[in-house]
Amino acid sequence: MNYISSLATVATDLQPAVSVRGLSRRFGNGSPVLDKLNLDIAQGEFVALLGRSGSGKSTLLRALSGLDPVREGQISCPQESAVVFQESRLLPWKKVWQNVMLGKAGATRSDARQVLEEVGLGHRTDAWPLTLSGGEAQRAALARALIREPKFLMLDEPFAALDALTRLHMQNLVSALWQRHKSAVLLVTHDVDEALLLADRAVVLEKGHIRAEVSISLPRPRRHYDPAFVHLRSALLKHLGVDE
Known part of the structure; x- marks a missing residue:
């Protein structure tokens, strides 16, 4: 089975719960952090957002959560939205x-x-x-x-500061909760394996643009040693500019 889909072929028949159209964001006179970005998240879909530091991940999440004003472009999100940050706050x-x-x-x-x-x-x-x-x-x-x-749950690297064992427990908890409630989820992460363990789709940002989207149709629960998992990890790392 071919588990990888290109940006042009990743699609869903479900009505989007979240829609981003033409979103741009810049700070001062610098280059745009987000540049006419388009993104849909379907109802009940779990999307992982990856990218290098400065690629625009947190900026997109702040716009989606209403923490930053949207001056260029349009965002449509459910009113029942919530966000969990890296710090518990x-x-x-x-x-x-x-x-x-x-x-x-x-x-x-x-x-x-x-x-x-x-x-x-x-x-x-x-x-x-x-x-x-x-x-x-x-x-x-x-x-x-x-x-x-929430009908839309945003997770901004919520496990990054945890030890490896606690992180694994939290990943399992989030997966179980998502499968129970089926809200749309956007997970911002630097961890490729975390994205592959949890998400239906991985979106790679680079310089404010979506560089790639990868459909993750692996059966759950997922295993790191599964050849399809290994194949997807290599593909995502290449999109992130990492040569194994």
Whole structure:
């Protein structure tokens, strides 16, 4: 089976949950960080966004999340959107359940406890953030996003600061949650293997343009030693300018 699709042939029959058209972003008089970018994410699709530092990944995510104004181009996103950053950004003076409640206006302690149970953190509901491990803090941040019941979830390198074992646990958790809720997901990552383990499609950015899109139709759960996985890793690394 051919697991690789070119930019021209990656397509979906599903109605896009997220649509980006002609998005450009520049800072000062420099070259555009994003240059007339077009991107669709289908309902229930998991997309990984890769690229070198400065390629525009975080700039795109900030525009999608509403943190940066859109002055050139158009973005259409579900109102029920949420983002998880590399840092958990928990308020240290509020307990874990109180931090989770901040994700949704009108949320109750019962709502917070329910979503904390879902991410495996029910036993830390009343803990203070500073007593959490790195993995626990990211679970709390994920719960704060999930309490919104998002139709579009953005993940900005949320596992980058975690140790290898905790990172693997978090990847498995995100995969399980996505398969359960089927929201559209955009994961910003530098990790090619992470993209291949989690995503339906990998998008490679370079200098504000989409250099390549790779459809990842491998059956789940995925294994690093699968020849098709190895083949896709090589293809993505080449798109990223890495010669194995």
